[in-house]
Amino acid sequence: MRRSVFKFCNIIVFLVFLTSNVFADGITYKEILDNPTDLELNLNYAKQQESSGNLKLTIATLERLSMLYPENLDIKLFLLSILIKMDSAVKVDLMVRTMLNDPNTSDETRITIAKLLSKTGEKVEESKWFAYLDLKYSQTEEDNISGITKTKKLLQEGNLIPYTTVDSRLVVEYDKTYTRGSALTVGKNIDDSSSMFFNLGLDINTINKKVKGDSDVVSSSLSYFKILGDHYISPYVYWNKPNYRRQEDYETLGAGINNTFIINEKNNINYSLGYADTSYVKTATFDTAEDNNNDVYSSFIRHNYNFTKKIQLGTKLILNRTESKKEFDSYDAKGINLSYSQILPFGRLKISSSYLKNDYDEVEPFVSSTIIRKDESLVSSISLDGQLNQILPFAKKINKNNSILYTLNFKHSDVSSNIVNHDIERKFFTIGLTKRIDLNGLF
Amino acid sequence: MDCFKKVILLFIFVVNANIASANTSEFIGVVGAAIGEIKNQNNEKLVNGSKIFYGDTIISEEQSNAQILFLDQTVLTLGEDTELTIDEFIYDPKSHEGSFVSNVKSGTVKFITGQISKKNPDNLEVKIPSGTLGARGTEFVVLSESNNKSTVVLLGPGPENSLGMIPGNLILSDGITSIDITKPGYEAMVTN
Numbered sequence: 316m317r318r319s320v321f322k323f324c325n326i327i328v329f330l331v332f333l334t335s336n337v338f339a340d341g342i343t344y345k346e347i348l349d350n351p352t353d354l355e356l357n358l359n360y361a362k363q364q365e366s367s368g369n370l371k372l373t374i375a376t377l378e379r380l381s382m383l384y385p386e387n388l389d390i391k392l393f394l395l396s397i398l399i400k401m402d403s404a405v406k407v408d409l410m411v412r413t414m415l416n417d418p419n420t421s422d423e424t425r426i427t428i429a430k431l432l433s434k435t436g437e438k439v440e441e442s443k444w445f446a447y448l449d450l451k452y453s454q455t456e457e458d459n460i461s462g463i464t465k466t467k468k469l470l471q472e473g474n475l476i477p478y479t480t481v482d483s484r485l486v487v488e489y490d491k492t493y494t495r496g497s498a499l500t501v502g503k504n505i506d507d508s509s510s511m512f513f514n515l516g517l518d519i520n521t522i523n524k525k526v527k528g529d530s531d532v533v534s535s536s537l538s539y540f541k542i543l544g545d546h547y548i549s550p551y552v553y554w555n556k557p558n559y560r561r562q563e564d565y566e567t568l569g570a571g572i573n574n575t576f577i578i579n580e581k582n583n584i585n586y587s588l589g590y591a592d593t594s595y596v597k598t599a600t601f602d603t604a605e606d607n608n609n610d611v612y613s614s615f616i617r618h619n620y621n622f623t624k625k626i627q628l629g630t631k632l633i634l635n636r637t638e639s640k641k642e643f644d645s646y647d648a649k650g651i652n653l654s655y656s657q658i659l660p661f662g663r664l665k666i667s668s669s670y671l672k673n674d675y676d677e678v679e680p681f682v683s684s685t686i687i688r689k690d691e692s693l694v695s696s697i698s699l700d701g702q703l704n705q706i707l708p709f710a711k712k713i714n715k716n717n718s719i720l721y722t723l724n725f726k727h728s729d730v731s732s733n734i735v736n737h738d739i740e741r742k743f744f745t746i747g748l749t750k751r752i753d754l755n756g757l758f
Numbered sequence: 759m760d761c762f763k764k765v766i767l768l769f770i771f772v773v774n775a776n777i778a779s780a781n782t783s784e785f786i787g788v789v790g791a792a793i794g795e796i797k798n799q800n801n802e803k804l805v806n807g808s809k810i811f812y813g814d815t816i817i818s819e820e821q822s823n824a825q826i827l828f829l830d831q832t833v834l835t836l837g838e839d840t841e842l843t844i845d846e847f848i849y850d851p852k853s854h855e856g857s858f859v860s861n862v863k864s865g866t867v868k869f870i871t872g873q874i875s876k877k878n879p880d881n882l883e884v885k886i887p888s889g890t891l892g893a894r895g896t897e898f899v900v901l902s903e904s905n906n907k908s909t910v911v912l913l914g915p916g917p918e919n920s921l922g923m924i925p926g927n928l929i930l931s932d933g934i935t936s937i938d939i940t941k942p943g944y945e946a947m948v949t950n
Contacts, residue, residue, distance in 0.1 A: 372833075401897075
């Protein structure tokens, strides 16, 4: 009887142990909930979770042990090694500083920290490059694509003549331009305050009715960005080469420097100097194309005022000089731009208006031998851009990572000139989508 | 025979112990570490191992901090002068389905997300005085400085982690606009 009772007791004890999961695989989370402060149990649990790849529980456990046993540096070193693997730079930095400032940290521990950090440094070195690809599609509707004058007249050798339509396919008013584009951007973070960007893009423009003007445009740019105190400086060079159908081709090479000076939270000043050289390509069809060659010197200074965190007002003064091979196409441009932008629930609204006054150097004999051209232009635009999800909530299903951007833009251009040939009014409406593909995995 | 009685009593004790353990399943988490003065909404002092229940408010005083372990393996670390309320905690340990809504009223709270967030990231929500926060498989800090200003910082894992982990992602909203934080070390602030 005693033997039977003993067996029964054994079974009960076995059942008790079984219900408390002593014989389960490793240490359970329930055991940790029951014994959150047990050093040995929790340390073994942290190692167990690390080996099974559950690093979040490893960190939580080691952080708890570190709170409970603050003088145990082995726990801290174990935690530090995990944080480095997790690429948690902020926490690594904080923890290293805390440990190095701790007088209890031995020289041996400091050496161990240095070894762990040298591994981090190698990893950061590998992660300096980044890249992304933008794929875009846009459609622009224009009400006067051929630039027909307001008076429907032209000035030729001092005489006003009616605007005659030689070929209705060449001279049209309303038309649409479709643009399919792609742009690859590759960048490198040189250090905490500077980076380098390279951009290569291709846009293909197709015009609906007008037979002239279809083009594909190859462009590239290289820019450097540096933070020096409150200055955000960016020198850059760029090159673009449009290839037009039935029109002259040209290529432009430019360079410039842009700086934004942060005065305070509300105010910043942005200014830029630029130079661009445009060379036209002479062909058998366009044997005088080179006469259009020009150099442009551009500059502006803009004051931005952050009215609130969501509203910005901008005032920009513009001064440009265009030197053309044809003297009558050389001119000075002076102007002002006012802008208002506001972040709204459905995107960023921007309203902008530019007034420019162009004073040309010489008369154009073929047009008039006495009148030197003077233009005044007023270009106003209203645009809205943002994440596609902001205007189409159901798009979240196809745009989970917010990588599709939309843009809507309406622009009105009104040029008043003392030469009627340039007295032109135009309206543009553009709708576009851009898909950004992260290519960081390539590096 | 006495011995047999003892065995029966032992059996009853074990069964009762298991039933008692089942009754405590109402708790949703435990205090894993309590340093300094930690209390709940009833001004009861919380110590290492104290149970946390649905609707509890956890308050840490000056120079105090605490770590709370939840049943779904979400882990919250409270800094000093912090007040946190658990508005909702529903969790099925079999399916890992559930919902976790917490409210950081003031102070600093570090989150390490658990099974609820892993199963469905949208089911983890953190309310802050001037907005809400959603998180995907990550570790982050919420700092509520006042009634109208809160800062969130994404801690990790970073995109360069050597463990094959999915990089963390935070979505901070002020009710009108939202912003994604995908790079560790980056922060966003929401104000009224």
